[in-house]
Amino acid sequence: xxxxxxxxxxxxxxxxxxxxxxxxxxxxxxxxxxxxxxxxxxxxxxxxxxxxxxxxxxxxxxxxxxxxxxxxxxxxxxxxxxxxxxxxxxxxxxxxxxxxxxxxxxxxxxxxxxxxxxxxxxxxxxxxxxxxxxxxxxxxxxxxxxxxxxxxxxxxxxxxxxxxxxxxxxxxxxxxxxxxxxxxxxxxxxxxxxxxxxxxxxxxxxxxxxxxxxxxxxxxxxxxxxxxxxxxxxxxxxxxxxxxxxxxxxxxxxxxxxxxxxxxxxxxxxxxxxxxxx
Amino acid sequence: xxxxxxxxxxxxxxxxxxxxxxxxxxxxxxxxxxxxxxxxxxxxxxxxxxxxxxxxxxxxxxxxxxxxxxxxxxxxxxxxxxxxxxxxxxxxxxxxxxxxxxxxxxxxxxxxxxxxxxxxxxxxxxxxxxxxxxxxxxxxxxxxxxxxxxxxxxxxxxxxxxxxxxxxxxxxxxxxxxxxxxxxxxxxxxxxxxxxxxxxxxxxxxxxxxxxxxxxxxxxxxxxxxxxxxxxxxxxxxxxxxxxxxxxxxxxxxxxxxxxxxxxxxxxxxxxxxxxxxxxxxxxxxxxxxxxxxxxxxxxxxxxxxxxxxxxxxxxxxxxxxxxxxxxxxxxxxxxxxxxxxxxxxxxxxxxxxxxxxxxxxxxxxxxxxxxxxxxxxxx
Numbered sequence: 001x002x003x004x005x006x007x008x009x010x011x012x013x014x015x016x017x018x019x020x021x022x023x024x025x026x027x028x029x030x031x032x033x034x035x036x037x038x039x040x041x042x043x044x045x046x047x048x049x050x051x052x053x054x055x056x057x058x059x060x061x062x063x064x065x066x067x068x069x070x071x072x073x074x075x076x077x078x079x080x081x082x083x084x085x086x087x088x089x090x091x092x093x094x095x096x097x098x099x100x101x102x103x104x105x106x107x108x109x110x111x112x113x114x115x116x117x118x119x120x121x122x123x124x125x126x127x128x129x130x131x132x133x134x135x136x137x138x139x140x141x142x143x144x145x146x147x148x149x150x151x152x153x154x155x156x157x158x159x160x161x162x163x164x165x166x167x168x169x170x171x172x173x174x175x176x177x178x179x180x181x182x183x184x185x186x187x188x189x190x191x192x193x194x195x196x197x198x199x200x201x202x203x204x205x206x207x208x209x210x211x212x213x214x215x216x217x218x219x220x221x222x223x224x225x226x227x228x229x230x231x232x233x234x235x236x237x238x239x240x241x242x243x244x245x246x247x248x249x250x251x252x253x254x255x256x257x258x259x260x261x262x263x264x265x266x267x268x269x270x271x272x273x274x275x276x277x278x
Numbered sequence: 279x280x281x282x283x284x285x286x287x288x289x290x291x292x293x294x295x296x297x298x299x300x301x302x303x304x305x306x307x308x309x310x311x312x313x314x315x316x317x318x319x320x321x322x323x324x325x326x327x328x329x330x331x332x333x334x335x336x337x338x339x340x341x342x343x344x345x346x347x348x349x350x351x352x353x354x355x356x357x358x359x360x361x362x363x364x365x366x367x368x369x370x371x372x373x374x375x376x377x378x379x380x381x382x383x384x385x386x387x388x389x390x391x392x393x394x395x396x397x398x399x400x401x402x403x404x405x406x407x408x409x410x411x412x413x414x415x416x417x418x419x420x421x422x423x424x425x426x427x428x429x430x431x432x433x434x435x436x437x438x439x440x441x442x443x444x445x446x447x448x449x450x451x452x453x454x455x456x457x458x459x460x461x462x463x464x465x466x467x468x469x470x471x472x473x474x475x476x477x478x479x480x481x482x483x484x485x486x487x488x489x490x491x492x493x494x495x496x497x498x499x500x501x502x503x504x505x506x507x508x509x510x511x512x513x514x515x516x517x518x519x520x521x522x523x524x525x526x527x528x529x530x531x532x533x534x535x536x537x538x539x540x541x542x543x544x545x546x547x548x549x550x551x552x553x554x555x556x557x558x559x560x561x562x563x564x565x566x567x568x569x570x571x572x573x574x575x576x577x578x579x580x581x582x583x584x585x586x587x588x589x590x591x592x593x594x595x596x597x598x599x600x601x602x603x604x605x606x607x608x609x610x611x612x613x614x615x616x617x618x619x620x621x622x623x624x625x626x627x628x629x630x631x632x633x634x635x636x637x638x639x640x641x642x643x644x645x646x647x648x649x650x651x652x653x654x655x656x657x658x
Contacts, residue, residue, distance in 0.1 A: 013508075016519065017519065046506060047502060047503075047504050047506060048502060050352075050501050050502075052348070062508065063508055063510070063519065063520065066506060067506060068351075068501040068502065068506050068507070069506075069507075069508045069509065070348070070351065070501075070508075070509045071508070071509065071510035071511065071512070072344065072347075072374065072511065073344070073370050073371070073374050073511060076340065076341070076344040076370075076371075079336065079340070079341035079342075079344035079345050079348070080344045080345065080347060080348035081348060082308075082334070082336070082341075082345045082348065083306065083308060083344065083345030083346055083347065083348025083349035083350075083351075083352065083356070084348040084349065084351060084352040084501060085348075085352075086306060086308075086332040086334055086345070086348075086349060086352075086354075087305065087306050087332060087348070087349040087350070087351075087352035087353055087354035087356075088352040088353055088354075088500070088501065088502050090502060091352060091501060091502050108337050108338060108341070109337065109341055109344075112336070112337040112341070265327075265332070265334075268327055269327040269328075269330050272327040272328055273327070273328055273330075276328055
């Protein structure tokens with residue numbers, strides 16, 4: 001029996017760019033797999049897809065996929081993506097970012113992308129620290145956690161990415177993990193289908209830095225933590241408050257229909273022309 | 279019709295920049311409000327929807343220039359307008375555009391600095407920031423208009439050069455030029471040379487995102503046009519993929535430099551008045567050039583002949599012409615609205631026997647013709 005090549009491969013720059021830069025046990029490749037499966041389910045032509053990113057481990061993803069790919073400066077993926085989407089609304093634009101990239105240096109851009117409701121899907125791989133530079137704390141590092149820049153423990157509260165994006169006006173907000181892959185595939189697919197700004201936060205392990213600094217074990221143990229420490233929305237409803245203590249909730253938190261920036265801009269152009277008699 | 283082709287109008291400098299952008303075929307503007315450049319954004323916010331072109335006010339200047347690069351990669355001629363503090367924030371994106379060879383136009387209407395400085399007053403303090411503001415080795419093209427008509431013409435030229443050289447081009451009017459109003463006779467549309475966005479015409483598998491040679495540029499495909507490629511600020515090979523191979527790194531860095539330094543003839547733009555016959559020459563650009571012209575007329579009445587050398591293209595600096603024309607002079611007076619920036623370039627290109635004399639004004643006001651006359655009288 002000849003081996004079957006998984007269909008995901010046709011979306012990869014398989015011959016050119018591998019092996020990849022990610023460490024053993026890293027979750028980013030799993031998110032890339034989810035993205036590719038969601039892209040396939042959408043039936044998008046590779047020519048019509050733009051993947052933008054900033055700087056960091058997750059932001060290296062564009063180099064591996066056979067789309068129009070744009071690896072930008074730290075935190076600015078969504079700003080570049082906004083320009084791409086404005087200039088050619090026909091393109092399907094997604095931004096892949098880490099927690100530091102999207103929420104610290106890129107924090108201003110992501111809240112305004114959400115407020116504008118620009119038709120882009122942002123996929124945030126949250127591994128609770130800056131992996132590429134060696135494990136410094138990020139805006140999602142949990143209180144007390146050790147990183148290379150919090151040797152005595154993290155004293156800053158972290159962002160809840162989903163609440164932040166809900167408050168800023170995103171049309172679709174979901175949180176999954178790289179352990180719950182089918183659920184993640186589905187969330188990304190729904191985010192792609194959504195007109196307007198959609199956000200999927202994917203919790204992922206970083207055994208090399210965050211895991212080691214906090215003695216969380218290797219890749220397998222960290223996967224187990226994602227399984228044990230998270231519950232989905234239906235579980236949450238069935239559980240008593242004391243049972244949900246310390247658990248992170250997975251699920252789709254926001255799914256609303258509001259007019260995207262692109263559609264509002266197109267209407268503005270039309271009204272301006274009518275108003276000017278043109 | 280937004281550009282008053284063939285008509286004569288009283289127009290503001292910033293307005294002429296906005297009209298020049300429309301004439302050049304701007305498809306996308308992203309900006310952030312800042313004095314004294316704001317009229318450019320405001321007028322384009324009015325014009326562009328009428329033309330079904332895209333305009334957006336971003337959350338800051340970093341986002342603006344980032345969006346601009348994205349817009350051009352997706353196939354729209356893109357421009358932003360800012361001033362000193364915003365220009366500082368844009369250095370990150372300017373470096374990225376240099377490195378990834380994406381053509382964009384950045385207008386910096388210069389005000390007094392450093393920092394917030396004198397927001398409503400004039401300066402020429404960003405001349406060196408335009409040249410060296412972003413980190414790393416990089417080429418840059420910068421043009422300095424001296425009147426309202428040139429604001430229109432040089433904006434079009436900035437777009438053209440950015441497309442020809444696949445690099446960001448900076449337009450550097452000072453606040454005086456941006457805010458002055460003058461009568462402008464607009465050309466006929468057919469008399470204006472607009473360079474269209476070059477597009478590749480090779481099969482997809484032959485497409486080279488960056489040119490193989492070290493002194494040429496390839497036509498840049500737009501996202502969505504069927505040529506899929508990778509763009510990164512990491513040092514990359516000719517296909518755009520990150521590399522650390524010595525030969526590929528050198529090829530990239532040399533192309534960034536040579537694509538400009540080997541085509542200086544297309545970039546150099548200087549104006550000279552009575553330079554050959556004068557032993558004293560005023561070297562001036564932007565609004566100061568206007569005062570230099572007036573000073574020359576006053577001096578003529580006093581039977582003193584002075585020459586004027588004016589670079590229209592500030593960067594790349596017209597090294598050869600400066601050397602050829604000024605190296606045998608007794609005195610070169612360099613009046614600038616700063617504490618001495620372009621003067622260093624003049625000194626670099628002239629021998630020690632040439633007295634290069636500075637004249638600074640740093641209080642936000644113009645250098646008057648009388649100040650230049652006095653300075654000339656002092657040196658001759």
